[in-house]
Amino acid sequence: MRFAIVIVLLVIGSLIFHFVSPWRQTPIASNWGEIDNALTITFWVCGIVFVALNLFLAYCVYKFRHRKGLKATYEPENMALEKQLTVWTAVGIVVMLAPGLLAWNKYITVPDDASIVEAVGQQWQWSFRFPGDDGVLGAVATENISADNPFGINPDDPWGIDDILVDGGELHLPIDQPVKIVLRSNDVLHNFYVPQFRAKMDLVPGTITYIWLIPTRTGTFEILCAEYCGVGHYVMRGYVVVDEVDEYESWLSDYPTYGQTIADAAIEIGAP
């Protein structure tokens, strides 16, 4: 009796907690509504199953509790019932899986008109690189990284000269324009995570990964590292600022191209 009541109370408590808890998803700021929809469907399907199974469990615990003279039924199996349960479970699985896979297909398929920006992770800070006027990021290599060339751009690659380098952990993006963010790490695994964008992907040294999204509202959002990267993991923060297009362009024009940084370095060295 007591146990059945506790199970019912836990179910009711979980539902109340679900609806009144102040800890729920942040307001979305990207085009990934499909992910939220798939999540909502999953919540409904799983929520119904959670409530139904546990209430049935509570009913059994109450109804068939031991009393004097009660004898259990001898019923080794019921194949018809098991088949039915299997089919209904499979239906529930399909209802959740289908929207999940459709959203994933979109998540990994970058539209052709997406602009490119690179996010670089290094213990424990973020920096960013825009491709410049040619729209192509120059080749990079870890071996090229030095104090004068923190991005490791190949100085002989003509595509790299006009790349715009943004140090300091703040990235601006124009609103309503698809952007492919290519991800690169110079040392260990990191993860580019902006809760409001819903998107997330690891940075893996030795290879390039990507996410894409369309920012849908202006504002400043935190970038968190979501893949453990050593003792400074929890302080590896950055910001994404989603701007109107002209503000974005004026922000970007303040940063030097790679070519300019080489020229500046040469002047410094050449100066008497």
Added chain:
Amino acid sequence: MSYSTIAEDTRPLHHPKTWVGKYVWSQDHKVIALQYTITAVSVGLVALVLSGLMRLQLGFPGMIQFITPEAYYQFVTMHGMIMVIYLLTALLLGGFGNYMIPLMIGARDMVFPYVNMLSFWVYLLSVIVLMASFFVPGGPTGAGWTLYPPQAITAGTPGATWGIILMLASLAIFIVAFTMGGLNYVTTVLQARTRGMTLMRMPCTVWGIFVATILGLLAFPALLVAAVMMMLDRLIGTSFFMPSIISMGEPLAHSGGSPILFQHLFWFFGHPEVYIVALPAFGIVSDLISTHARKNIFGYRMMVWAIIIIGGLSFVVWAHHMYVSGMNPYFGFFFATSTLIIAVPTAIKVYNWILTLWRGDIHLRVPMLFAIGFIFTFIHGGLTGLFLGNVSVDVPLSDTYFVVGHFHMVMGVSPILVVFGAIYHWYPKITGRMWNKMLGQLHFWITFIGVYLIYLPMHYLGLLGVPRRYYEMGDTDFVPASAQWANEAITVAALTVGVAQLIFFYNLIHSYFKGPKADPNPWGATSLEWQTPQTPPVHGNWGPTLPTVYRWAYDYSVPGAAQDFIPQNVPPEDMAQDHETRGPAVVEE
């Protein structure tokens, strides 16, 4: 099925003659099981204390001076690795597997008793090596329990000098121990079953442990090679997992390796590992529910096949841990599908546990409380797995507290509730004494309610977006101040549950000396371990003759029988007699 003569070994048993032979260098599966259990529980207590320290930091940041970020990450790492490998795997297979397999299948011992003994001592060595890392310069590794390179072996991660080496060495040693034990369990189940004990008459407990052991034998080698390869990267400068990177501003000499290769190897082990822990728990809880509901496990054949299918599928779902790892994104379609398919046989098991209660005669004794508590926590943990398995839904939740809440519910809390239930269930057979019922109930209620208070809110912190493995959140715009209240409340609940385990240990230790003498079969169970001539069972288990099995392990409440259970070794013609008038439980031939 033909009868294997190995089960009826007629050679005289060599009983140990000295105290040391009996309790230290013992080859008796029951003593080895207790050695495994005591070692695993002891090291598990270390991990429990570490989790308390982590919770103190998260609930009350900065309150305890010595919990620096380095220490916090070391606690995270050691807590995870100890709990998964050195506690749960060792306890469920080395402990319960060792104790239960020979008794439940009617054997005198494991088929290789000497190897069995070695298995324990090598396991103990692995534990000692792991614990030694607390005392080396730099302390234990703080690489996270997944040990992802490159950070696991580069500066910037605590314990990258000595701790990681000891961790990898300890894992390799553990795998040697597991392999010796595991080959033994599998061979014993296949070769040493007594007359009449067909595979489809084995209790679910044996099935769960048997399939889990096969999974372990196939999965642990992947971890072994990963550990050896990382050790080579760390010690002699190979580049299996190390691309060309800079560390602390300096380029390292590695080039060309793949960090994702390690993740594939790790999770090729790591996902079956979830089932290495879960399947024995599934099996044990099936038997607890059936025994205390006085009803056969519902759909026994489906339950066995579900264990086998889950075991098989567990090898093709590993990359669902890696949806956002940067692996080929098209893998996501396959692994999401295979992962959600595995939910079907798992759901069948849950239905059948509840359907076993349906029209049963439910005795809410302490083991049964834990078994039903398990059904609740496992439903919760299983369902949240559907969020994380479903590739795109995983994207916002991955690496957040949702994951922490999920895996603690499904493979922390759930198996541990089964372990508690199992210990209360078999304690009277193992010690010959009965525990205190009031203390057992108190232990259950605090633990069951407490763990839900700990882990339910974590899912919602994760939904909000709070990342895991953060020493502290600091000022983060999207995290409201109320999230800190959640962390404080979780910490209070966690410490309460942690301290409440003292009730359990007090109950077991006190009852061992002062508890009332237990009936040899206090629950009226059918399986063979309750039918031994002595309680506790002695070396050799069965006296002069092995039992003969005539029926499955679930003849409860059979219509027309004199009492509500018929032990497996009762011949059909004796069904109408009850337990008392039948005399000694061993079948006379």
